[in-house]
């Protein structure tokens with residue numbers, strides 16, 4: 001089995017490629033390796049479902065993970081659970097394929113990667129809810145021995161879950177694990193750029209700095225791989241999940257439904273630049289285009305409604321009866337407990353530039369080429385193909401033959 005280190009550069013997208021520092025490592029990866037800068041992401045463009053699609057090769061209608069959080073009507077934002085655990089994914093993952101072939105996996109802050117019996121070393125992507133102890137929670141959701149050992153060595157790099165320190169920490173863990181254990185499959189998620197964009201804006205100086213930090217992390221990780229004899233032939237693969245767009249206005253749809261007297265028929269879950277409507281206690285089947293008046297749609301800043309048929313055609317998850325996409329520059333909120341202002345976000349529908357993500361492969365035997373387009377569901381089977389494995393349940397296509405010499 002060919003070893004792979006898979007790095008997710010959260011919120012990196014096609015527009016970032018031309019702005020890359022030509023002296024930087026990612027530019028070198030693209031120049032010398034194989035890549036696609038137009039990987040079509042899924043709807044809605046949210047981190048958790050996309051990372052699940054990446055490692056399964058399936059869309060949310062098959063994985064069962066279509067948003068970051070399960071629907072939790074009436075629960076304040078800060079108290080909601082997320083799809084943290086492997087058990088939420090209904091289909092086999094790359095981690096399963098590696099383990100079945102006798103390989104060892106490591107996952108560091110990989111979304112929906114907690115409590116995964118196929119993974120030997122888990123640093124969990126999970127956060128404490130009200131009244132929970134962060135250390136106890138991490139130990140319960142990850143691999144306790146691994147977390148404690150790494151925390152002793154690198155804990156000083158971290159400031160809780162604040163960025164950019166958390167991504168520095170994740171990079172340090174990945175390098176250390178590569179050096180000491182040389183896993184067959186390492187998956188690591190860097191949130192730095194996503195966080196910088198949410199806080200400062202899509203093309204802000206803060207975002208540029210985060211791209212440069214990711215560049216340096218990638219270079220250091222590649223160096224660690226090259227210095228480890230058991231990793232010398234491994235491939236370094238960089239992927240991304242979605243871009244972002246700037247926000248000028250936020251509309252609280254929970255409040256709007258209350259105002260329109262529709263809050264018993266539906267409850268709404270925000271995806272940032274779109275929102276999913278779920279059936280409430282007094283729901284009766286309806287055509288979403290008849291639910292709101294044109295005036296209400298304008299007031300809610302809805303640019304587009306997606307019927308259940310539209311959602312099925314997009315392979316969106318089951319559950320929502322319809323969805324709405326916000327007008328440009330508008331974000332939806334469902335908060336019951338006050339707003340957190342952000343400069344940019346994602347969660348939009350298909351056809352935006354920020355839907356186009358990166359897939360880049362670097363290492364021995366990789367062809368120097370650019371693939372014009374890919375689907376997010378192709379990532380899983382392609383990574384499996386590069387490793388010499390298969391993801392039999394994947395709906396995406398294995399493109400690995402096009403990437404190797």
Ligand SMILES: [Zn+2]
Pocket residue numbers: 010011046047194241242
């Ligand atoms: Zn993301």
